[in-house]
Amino acid sequence: xxxxxxxxxxxxxxxxxxxxxxxxxxxxxxxxxxxxxxxxxxxxxxxxxxxxxxxxxxxxxxxxxxxxxxxxxxxxxxxxxxxxxxxxxxxxxxxxxxxxxxxxxxxxxxxxxxxxxxxxxxxxxxxxxxxxxxxxxxxxxxxxxxxxxxxxxxxxxxxxxxxxxxxxxxxxxxxxxxxxxxxxxxxxxxxxxxxxxxxxxxxxxxxxxxxxxxxxxxxxxxxxxxxxxxxxxxxxxxxxxxxxx
Amino acid sequence: xxxxxxxxxxxxxxxxxxxxxxxxxxxxxxxxxxxxxxxxxxxxxxxxxxxxxxxxxxxxxxxxxxxxxxxxxxxxxx
Numbered sequence: 001x002x003x004x005x006x007x008x009x010x011x012x013x014x015x016x017x018x019x020x021x022x023x024x025x026x027x028x029x030x031x032x033x034x035x036x037x038x039x040x041x042x043x044x045x046x047x048x049x050x051x052x053x054x055x056x057x058x059x060x061x062x063x064x065x066x067x068x069x070x071x072x073x074x075x076x077x078x079x080x081x082x083x084x085x086x087x088x089x090x091x092x093x094x095x096x097x098x099x100x101x102x103x104x105x106x107x108x109x110x111x112x113x114x115x116x117x118x119x120x121x122x123x124x125x126x127x128x129x130x131x132x133x134x135x136x137x138x139x140x141x142x143x144x145x146x147x148x149x150x151x152x153x154x155x156x157x158x159x160x161x162x163x164x165x166x167x168x169x170x171x172x173x174x175x176x177x178x179x180x181x182x183x184x185x186x187x188x189x190x191x192x193x194x195x196x197x198x199x200x201x202x203x204x205x206x207x208x209x210x211x212x213x214x215x216x217x218x219x220x221x222x223x224x225x226x227x228x229x230x231x232x233x234x235x236x237x238x239x240x241x242x243x244x245x
Numbered sequence: 246x247x248x249x250x251x252x253x254x255x256x257x258x259x260x261x262x263x264x265x266x267x268x269x270x271x272x273x274x275x276x277x278x279x280x281x282x283x284x285x286x287x288x289x290x291x292x293x294x295x296x297x298x299x300x301x302x303x304x305x306x307x308x309x310x311x312x313x314x315x316x317x318x319x320x321x322x323x
Contacts, residue, residue: 128287
């Protein structure tokens, strides 16, 4: 089950906790994986750890030209592209009334517009090959909202709409487009929380713990697999029950 | 019939799975040959590949019949 041998995947934001976990999991299932991110040293370290079947394609997704170049670069490195994981994301949290246009624009550009452009580029080859998997990494916040994250919540909710519209368009070409919506996942950011903050967060999670990157990655593996061929336009919530949607 | 016309018709027949007789120069991809909008995008991609040209979006929108495609490619390819 969930064998990805020979599949070619691009994971954006692979230097982050989630992106790295997703890249590792796809790779462990046999996929050839191109990893992109902004920090070359972290990408090289990941590539060094995984060894074969891994390619580094650097890209800063806030740069339009870099976004446009990324899918062709990944296709060239991998010899095609079967799986696109739009994972890269940034936050620029602020109270709504204090949020600056630049904070709004930066988050929409990386979290939503880059996913649009990368998907648009990737779907061309997928249509030709009559196979493809696009997995967008959203957030529980896209469904529930979150104080201080108006830009982030809007971008993540936008990904859900993008997912459904594109899924409807390309379903006849055997391409699926789905979204994963993680809840609170352990990361360097959550490690920095105080005990009190941590307690407050865990009080909202029936499972009583943070999620692990590997648990998000497992969802990505499933959605990328042949077994998930009949699942499209879906948002898979992986959040320990914190929002049952 | 020109070489370009032959190649265009072959692509249309293969892609849309229609009878070669139906692929006349006046045939409209959507109205006469049963293409949907996604098919027309794919046809343009196939033409681009076959003739090694780039067909910009505004030009692609004007290509609605087999003859439109042949005319565009005769003018712009090779």
